[in-house]
Amino acid sequence: MIQAENKDIALRAEGVWFAYRDHDWILKNISLSLPEGKVTIVMGPSGTGKTTLLKVLAGILSPQRGNVVVLNQLIETHTQRSLCSAIGYIPQQLGLVRNLTAMENVLMGALGRCGHGKVLLGLFPRQEVEQAQAALDLMGIGHKGSEKVFRLSGGERQRVAIARTLLQRPRVVLADEFVSDLDMALALEILGRIRQAAAQEQITFVMSMHRVGLVREFGEHVLTLTHGQVMPGFPTQGPQEQSSAEVS
């Protein structure tokens, strides 16, 4: 088991095995502990199961064997809804609804604590709207709230996705390669905002990433996933020997 240096563990996986098809294991006996309030980066070549690992940690996929414990709660014993405020998930393509505005997308982060009455008519409590605006402001796109998502640039969409997750008030955020399509400067800026949010709100960020330059800059805690297993630190050949753009 890979133990984090920090005593406060936000997320722990114990002997996790996962396969989409019978015994074709993508994750093999994965055990890891992730420190609270830090940015952990999971590295590894494409196709090694980084997305699968994040989905299992987020409770979207159930492992065939083993447990995932988030903030001392066993994931299997809770429904997704009861965990909602604790775990945020940002998929690789961000999972935004293109036909809705940036503000509406951010407000979706509050759905877990909103009922069905006025919300189904698109009317969210004022407090939530104010917080959504604050989240957009924090991401530097407060003026883009009324823009439809399909009109936003790639970088703006990333910020909307993070703002949505922040409104969810999570303790753990799992983000899958979500800055991989951005240029270096923009990726650095967005990761900077994430680090700021992680420190301010004591949020634990777990991100999969294959751009070594970014990982060196931001990874407080780096794990590498290869052949279905996690190892601490960078891939064995070392980041200096790889292209700064891609590992795979």
Add this chain to the structure above:
Amino acid sequence: MRTNLFVTALVALLLGVVLGELGFFDGARLMRGVRNLGILTSEMFPPDANVLPVAGKALWETVQMSFAGTMLGFLISFPLSVLGTRRLFSPVVSSLARLAAAGIRTVPVLLWAIIFVILVGLGPLAGTFGIAAYTVGYLAKIYADLFEGTDPEVMEAVQSTGASKLHLVRFVYLPEGANAILTQLLFMLEYNIRASSILGFVGAGGLGFVMQVYLQTLEYRRLATVLLLILMVVLAMDGLSAWLRKHFLMAPS
């Protein structure tokens, strides 16, 4: 490559055999048909404008039936399609919803009209219900398939916020599917206008009754007026569809 050629040849052969059985290669019969077409066309012109008040009133009834029937069908089909979405409901629930839609769809709209004439009597109300029933069967399937095709990443991201099924329908399925939902609804409305113009044949109101009378009394010039009116409505529907798509659909699908 060889397999493609073989399949193409096989389909061509099958088509030839079927067309032959249907009388497609009976030259004398086809020539007779062309001559009759000439006679029929000459008897239809010029269209008789004197029937415009009668035909116009019947046309308005047809449009009313189509509009009310389509919207009623849409309102019923929407929840049925949500129930038929396998991502949201168990296989038992979604299969039952899809089976219901398939059952409704199996019955042609003309037969639905006859059933409702029996149930609620002659007139446009029967036609409206008939159109609504057929619309439910068609749209429920189309929309359920559409919802199932929604990007799984969007579903996962929104689901992980703790959104309920109702939230997902309102904030993911509806906006993500808006283009297709509206396009299919407009198509259905246009289809129903054409379909409902013959529902009068079975006493379910609208233009069909007028058409039937003119056909039986061989008043083809009057029939031509009715057909031109239907053409105008279908063209107007096309224009309306284009306008709605332009103004209400934004994200490229």
